[in-house]
Amino acid sequence: MSHPHPHAHPTPTPTPADTSAPFPPPRRAADWMFGGVYGTVLASGLLAALDQKGGDYTPFYDASWVIVTAAAAGLAHGYSHHMTTHHQGSAGHRWRLLVRALWHEWPMVAATLPTVLLLVLAGLTGWDSYGVTAVGLGLNTALLFAWGSCVAVRVGYRLSSALLIGLADATIGLAIIVANALIK
Numbered sequence: 001m002s003h004p005h006p007h008a009h010p011t012p013t014p015t016p017a018d019t020s021a022p023f024p025p026p027r028r029a030a031d032w033m034f035g036g037v038y039g040t041v042l043a044s045g046l047l048a049a050l051d052q053k054g055g056d057y058t059p060f061y062d063a064s065w066v067i068v069t070a071a072a073a074g075l076a077h078g079y080s081h082h083m084t085t086h087h088q089g090s091a092g093h094r095w096r097l098l099v100r101a102l103w104h105e106w107p108m109v110a111a112t113l114p115t116v117l118l119l120v121l122a123g124l125t126g127w128d129s130y131g132v133t134a135v136g137l138g139l140n141t142a143l144l145f146a147w148g149s150c151v152a153v154r155v156g157y158r159l160s161s162a163l164l165i166g167l168a169d170a171t172i173g174l175a176i177i178v179a180n181a182l183i184k
Helices: 029-050 059-083 091-103 106-110 113-125 129-154 159-183
Strands: none
Touching (some): 029 059, 059 106, 059 113, 113 129, 129 159
């Protein structure tokens, strides 16, 4: 029976998040789903709220508010995740962890881009607010279904279960459509 050398160091086990890397590791599928669903729901809510009956329709202004709000929400979400954990180490190490936490929020911001692009297209073509809101809410509901279904398949669910997860996500979009109709 052999004994390890008394001065030998054990082989370190790899950790899921190497804190010395300049950029974070790739996101897991479930994290993408979180960011995609959250960003798409945020964009839908803003699209519905920014469309005011009888008010001036300003699609470029609305597009800028969707992206600014998404960026602010991403910063707040990443910062709050960072602040709820305590990490030992130097100030530089903690700053790297903060940057990593903020970086992980980009899927949420990216998920608002279809709505932003739709509003920019509306501004360029003179598309009316009712049509843009209806198409945008429908598009985002379809995207919620896609986020849920695709990510569920990717993380190992069977197709039938993945489609049910997609339907559950799409229900959030349908709820926003119903709320928009009831409020207005």
